[in-house]
Amino acid sequence: MAPVRMTMAELFERLHALPRSLSGVSLDSRPLTGQSVVMVYDLDALEPDEDRPADATRLGLTRDLSVATVVDVVRNAQQQGLAPTLQEFVEGVAYYAERDAFKEWRARRSEEG
Secondary structure, rough: OEEEEEEHHHHHHHHHHHEEEEEEEEEEEOOOOOOOOOEEOHHHHOOOOOOOOHHHHOOOOOEEEEEEHHHHHHHHHHOOOOOOOOOHHHHHHHHHHOOOOOHHHHHHHHHOO
C-alpha cells in the first residue's frame, strides 16, 4: 500500500481502522498540532537504506514511530483513566516522540487541580 498523507486529527480519528499494512508514522519535527501533516506507511515496503518514505522526507517529516506505538500512547492514556481528546492525543504522541516514554497524565492532572 502506498504511503498515506493525513493530519494528526485524521490519524486520531482513523487510528484503529488503519489497514494492518500501514505500520509506520513519520511526524513533523516542529511542535505537533491537530493540523500537523503526518505520513503513515508500510515499514516493510521501505528500501533497506530508507528510514521513511521519500515523500515524508520531502515534507520535512523527520521523526518516526510505529503505528503500534501510537496505539500504545492511546492505551496508556486510557489505562490512566483518560479518554484522550485530540489535543491530549497530540500531546501524548509528541511526548513519546521526544522522550521515548509515555506521558504520565495523572501527575499532570493533579498538578493542575
